[in-house]
Amino acid sequence: MFDLAALGARVQGLRRDRRLTLQQLAEAADVSVSMLSSIERGRKAPTVVVLARVAEGLGVPLTDLVAQPEDDRVVVRRAADQERIDEPGGWHRTILTPVVPGVNFEWIRTTLPPGCDAGRFPAYAAGSHEYVVVESGTLRLTLAGTPVVLAEGDSAYFAADVVHAYANEGSEPCTYYVAALIMRPRAGGARPGEGGAAAAV
Numbered sequence: 383m384f385d386l387a388a389l390g391a392r393v394q395g396l397r398r399d400r401r402l403t404l405q406q407l408a409e410a411a412d413v414s415v416s417m418l419s420s421i422e423r424g425r426k427a428p429t430v431v432v433l434a435r436v437a438e439g440l441g442v443p444l445t446d447l448v449a450q451p452e453d454d455r456v457v458v459r460r461a462a463d464q465e466r467i468d469e470p471g472g473w474h475r476t477i478l479t480p481v482v483p484g485v486n487f488e489w490i491r492t493t494l495p496p497g498c499d500a501g502r503f504p505a506y507a508a509g510s511h512e513y514v515v516v517e518s519g520t521l522r523l524t525l526a527g528t529p530v531v532l533a534e535g536d537s538a539y540f541a542a543d544v545v546h547a548y549a550n551e552g553s554e555p556c557t558y559y560v561a562a563l564i565m566r567p568r569a570g571g572a573r574p575g576e577g578g579a580a581a582a583v
Contacts, residue, residue: 386424392447394422396440399481411439457481473498486564493557494521494550502547509565510542519556522549532558 397407404422408415412435420426421436428436430444437444459480468474475492494500502524514523515537523530524547525540532538540546542562550556 386421386427389447390422390424393418393436393440395481396442396446397422400440402440407436407439411435413439469500471495471498471500473500487562488564489559489561491517491557491559492548493555494519494548495555496550496553499549499551500547502545505544505546506542506562507565508543511563512540512542513561514538514540515559517557517559519550519554519558520552521556521558522551523547524549 397404402410404415404418408418411418413432417426417428417432418436421428421432430448433447434444437447440447457480459478465477466474467477472495473493475490477488477490479487479489514521514532516532516534518534520534521532523532523538523540526544526546530538542564
């Protein structure tokens with residue numbers, strides 16, 4: 383017997399990891415949107431035939447959906463599967479963390495070219511946290527209008543429930559990492575380094 387809630391979470395996590403809408407996956411899997419939605423919400427037990435179609439639409443083996451090991455504490459994301467996103471303005475970000483359903487944490491590597499101002503971004507929900515580490519170059523992190531300049535090797539923590547901004551005012555590229563723990567997804571667009579439901583700069 384399937385654990386419907388766990389199955390639904392796996393299907394939804396894989397779909398979101400591939401940036402597919404319900405409609406897009408339903409078309410790729412040749413199943414109805416209502417069926418797929420019911421599976422993701424754990425409200426309907428699909429047949430093996432339907433699951434095989436969903437697995438094919440996701441591009442994974444059927445066993446990835448139905449086989450739930452006793453110890454599911456390790457999730458690996460190979461380097462080849464890490465998503466690099468090139469943004470307008472010449473900066474780019476790489477999403478390093480695996481997607482784990484129900485865990486709103488991301489670790490992202492971002493590079494801003496010289497003179498790149500990535501703009502101001504809305505706050506996350508209260509109780510959200512972000513840690514920033516600069517690998518190279520200089521980063522200007524602005525929190526609620528107050529700038530903080532971070533140089534190579536510097537790190538910072540901030541409560542992510544304020545408007546914030548990222549910029550590289552230097553003459554060299556700036557590469558930095560962000561680890562973000564978000565209490566719940568925020569509506570709106572992604573920020574520099576963001577991706578997924580709990581994205582971070």
